[in-house]
Each structure stands twice: as C-alpha cells, then as structure tokens.
Amino acid sequence: MIARNLRKRFGAERVSFLFVDLIGQRLVRLTPAVEGDAVEHAEPVGLRGSVYDIVLQSQRQHVEPDGQGGQRVITPVTNRGDCIGVLEVTLQYADDTVLRQVGEAAHALAYIIVTDRRFTDLYHLGRRTTKTSLAAEIQHQLLPSASCCEAAQFTLAAGLIPADDIGGDTYDYTLDRDTLHLSITDAMGHDTDSALLATLLVGALRGARRSGCDAALQAHHAHQALLNHSRGLATGQLLCVDLETGMCRLVNAGHPWPLRLRDGIVEEVKLAVNLPFGVSAPTAYRVQELPLRPGTG
Template sequence: MSPHFDLRPLLERVEAAAPVDAVTAVTAELASLSGATEVSFLIADFSGHALVRLGTATRAPDGSRVQGAEHAETLRLEGTVHEQVLRTQQAAVQAGDDAGVHVIVPVTDRGDAIGLLELVLPEPPGEQELADISAAGHALAYVVVANRRHTDLFEWGQRTTPFSLAAEIQRRLLPSAFTCEAGQFTLAGWLEPAATVGGDTFDYALDRDSLQVSITDAVGHEVGAALLATLLVGSLRNERRRGMDLGTQTRNANDAVAAHSAAGGFVTGQVVRVDLHSRRAQIVNAGHPFPLRLREGRVEEVELLIDLPFGIQAGTGYRLQHFPLEPGDRVVFVTDGMQERNAASLDVAATLAATSALHPREVVHELGQAVLRATGGVLRDDASVVCLDWYGGPPRARESDAGASRRLASGGAGSGAPSPGATSAGAASGSR
C-alpha cells in the first residue's frame, strides 16, 4: 500500500457503484492497494452477539442466509478476536491458518461500532500500512452510513432473527446510531429483544447548545404498542425540531397521544435536556422507573417527582425537574422490562457497578445480556437501557482515532479517561 493512502480513488469507485456494491467497491480498491488476497466486511448484527459477513460469492458458505445473489454468513462473537477488536477499538494482527496474516480493524463512526474490516495480507503490515488500513475502516463506516439509506442490504444482513411487524415499526423509531461519543459525554442505548414485542423506544439528538435524550415505554404489546410509541416519539421529535422548549415538547406530545390513541392508551417515559453551556440538566418524568446513577463508586436511584404518563389526560403540564449531573457521573435510564417479574434475580445496580470500567456501548450490551440470563431468554416485555457518561467541562472537540476514542474504549491501550462514577479534577475543569 502507498505510504500516503489516497482516499479519492476509493470514494470515486464507491460513487460509481450501486449502493448494494458500495462495500465491494471499497474492499476491491483496498485489495488492489494493499496486495491483500482477501478483504471482507463483517457487520454487527441486531442481537449484539454476532457478526455477519456479507458477500456475493456464487457458492455461499454452509449455514449462510441467501437472498438472490446476496449471502450472509453469521459468525459468533463471544471469546473471539473480533470481539476484542470491537471492545478495544484497536487493530489486531494475527498469523492465519494459511500462509497469510490476518488484519482486523474497526469500522466505527463517532463511537458507533458498525462492524469490522478483515484482510489477509501476504506479510505483516508496517506501522504506516496498518494506519492506512485503519483509515480505510473508518472511511468504510461512512460508506455504510451513506449507502444504507438507499438499500435494504445492510438491514437484511443484520437481521439474524426475523422481525415481527411490531418490531419493524419500532425499529423506525430508534436512532440510526446507538452510540455517540462527544467531547462532554458518551451515550449508548440498547433494546432487548430486538426482533419481537414492541413499545419501548429510546432517542437522542445533539445540537450546538444541548443534548436531549428520551426513553419511553408504551402500554401493551405488539403492533398496538408500536403504534402508540410512534405517536409519542413522532410528536416529541416534531416539537423538538420546531425548536420548542422541554415543557412545550412534552405537553404537546401528551396531547397528541391523548387525542389520537385508543381508549386506555398511554406511554411512560423520561425526557432529559442537558444544556451544554451551563452544564445543567432538566428532566420530565412521566410515570417511569427512576434512573440509576453511578457516582464515586456508589450506585443509587435518582428519585424524581412522578407526573402522569403521556396520554392519560389532555392538557397535562409536566414539571421540569433539575437533574443533578457532576463530571464523572454515569447515568442509566431503563424501562420496566429490566425489572419484570421473571427477571427478579437481576440486580441492575450490581451489574452497573460491576461494569464501571466498560465503555457505555458495552455497558448497555451487558445489561441486555444480564436480563436475558435472568429470564432464561424469555422476556415478557421489552427491556431498554440508555447509558450516559457525563465528563462535563465546556463544549469541545472529542479525541478520536479512526472513528473512536481509544482512551474511552473497554480495555483500550492507553486508557486514562476518568472512570465513570469517580469525579476527576481534569474532567471538572474541562480537560480530557
């Protein structure tokens, strides 16, 4: 590979290709530049437990899903080098079973781990070549983000389990990226199970002045709950995008649910707005389970005043409550699926304390896995979780290397970020 990797030929090749061939265009260009004998893209599936290798080979590997010319080979994640690269966001170089050397790099955008890029090279890469391959992985993240708007290929590949209609509707309500790293915070969300039920949602939006986060739980199950959730999330987004303040957003969203839902329909939820300049936060609590906060090694509920769920009574105004945030805080918002009766053995607070060293992206996966273990894999309700790490300080650029902050990654080399739950002088002063 050239010592100065030029992305222009790669991007031109991507633009010339059809959206379904965008990844193939990247891998072909990368193979030409690097001399790799194999280059493949592995996308993270919606369960969070596997990777999916997408391809168009005439003979698909055994056990692959096939749809027309496309095939998707599912690979287990737990205990593999692939899991290590996703967690640490650092490249891995390994001698393969054949004569080649396997190089695996993250495909990540703003901390959102989309998947991995895997190459087989004739010999170990040098430092510059490995950096170039990592840059190509970062570029591939943008290629996937851009091209998935035009094709179902990536969505199909990620669905290792068929979706119900309710889950299909619900999926449209979730943010397109489940993780976001920024200078003042890192945020990640997750939903279990991904393929069935309906009703739970989470959302977030970041602008120049604020971060807004919501987590909601519509009453009922399946399509009815998904449609009810659509009413609330659509209204909250509409009000937010019109520039309304938090009180107006929630009041109007409540009225929309009350006016358009069937009798007895309601949605519990919390909506938080963090002012990035004053570093103060407000929260509306519409009959929802209290958040948990990890601070200075202790986990405790953040007790809030309880207002009516959305949709119970038209004209309801919601109290804007101060939400206490200090640099080093980790806050977890959950739905009641995390506390359902057949998950009685799950101690969410203990799990949160035990995962304090992990990136929020890994924390929400661990909590999802914990509720599945506690219920024997049989959830009677959705279980959603959003994890917010707050670093504080003024708005600023984030540290990033190939799409992720390695300093914040779980087990990443050079990790020196303030541990969640432990206030640090550096975080308080705004330096990171």
C-alpha cells in the first residue's frame, strides 16, 4: 500500500522496506511484488557500518545520488523510539516537500507494522535469519512488543544478547500516566527450564503490577509464586520511576548492582541487596529510593 502510494504520488522507481533481524546484525529487505509477480521478495543485507546503520542510529533521513540520475532516499521507520527498520525509495526528483512527505509515509508505515504484527507471524518469520532455540522462543514471547520506548521525560532501550540462544533473562516495562514501571530479571539456569521459570516470574510480576501493586508488593507476589510452585530461584530489579519528580523507587532481589552514567562517568550504584525470589527463608523486600536527573543513563 505504501509502495503503491509512493509510486503514484512521486513516480518512485524502487521502493523497499528493510527491517532489523532478531539478532540485530542484519536487515531483511522486503521488496513489494510488482505486477505479474504474486509474492514479495526478501533479501538479507549486512547492517554494521552500512548507510542503513547510520540512518537507524541517527534517526535522520539520508539522501544520495543513485548513480543513474536519481536520488536514493533512506528514511527511518520508527514508532516512539522503536527502530523497526528503514524505508528506501529511489526518486528522479526530491525537494524538501517530497522528502518531508516520504518521511510522513515512513511514519505511517511504522504504525501499520505495529498494528499488523499483532495478527500475523510474517514479521517474526522475516526477522529469523538464524535458528532460534526453544528457550529463546519462550523468552521472546515474554518480552514487551517493542524493545524501545520514548517519552518527553525518558528514552528506554533494552535487548537480549545473544538473541537466538537465551534462557532465563527477561525485561519488561509499561508506561502509566505518571510512572514508568521496569523490571529486569534472571531466572536460574540457561535452558528451557529457566525459560519456564521466567514465564512464571513474569506472569506474577505483571499480574501484581496490573493490580496496582507497588515495587514491594510486586516483589512479594513474584517471590510467593516461585515458592508455591517450587520452580527455583530468580534474581531481579523492579523499578517504579515517578516521571514528574524523577524519583526511582526500586527493589533489588539478589541482582547485580546497576550501572549509572552521569556527567560522562559510569559507576555502580551500590544498593542494598535482598535475597533472590524463591529463596525459602523469611524475606522482606526493601524499597530503596534513587533520584534521577536529566542526562542520567
């Protein structure tokens, strides 16, 4: 639909969408089917050091001669900070008005993809440029639908490495009116059993969070879920960030200290550490306060 629209409005000669694969090392070029051809064509493209890499990192449109008298226009396809891919178009003429409208088309494409990928596996299929383990498959289904999120007060980015062979590691987040909720957890082990443990853990945390529980009660529910089902242990950090004041209230359950980037210096934040979730011992999870300020990472 987007390709047809660009051809009709601007006489675009070549239109393709390139999206980032599961492990973040390649792009997969999707070229719309042309008349007389029933299928779309997928082509893997190297990402690192390419012009596409520059566009994704800078989030700026790139224009260059195509070597045949036209203009090659590469535009980021992004939704609220979630870098989905790039839209590549070849045009014979591209002034500022045309470039702005191509940018608007790329923005519309991002919304279309975010909506459509809830109902089809085609995007998931296209992103699989390597074989994925069963544990990794389970883990990825536990993650939020977008690995990045932006608002006026913050930018959040997360990922699992290596993305094709993981087990036990998860992250989750949600954005309320005035609070950012974030969890980082690591279930014991690195196989399918740890992925199943992570499923129980994330389910308990989400259930508590969606019931209006604060970080302390979320930790309690997660701890009890692991105890009640005798599934093992997990470490984690649960954070609730007040977007008006910048105050972060958090619980550390046996997890490594976080790193903070401030004024160009990276340092560990030496928090009090509670026992991991699922430890069969009297446990009270302590909520700690960590003030955040603009520019902190």
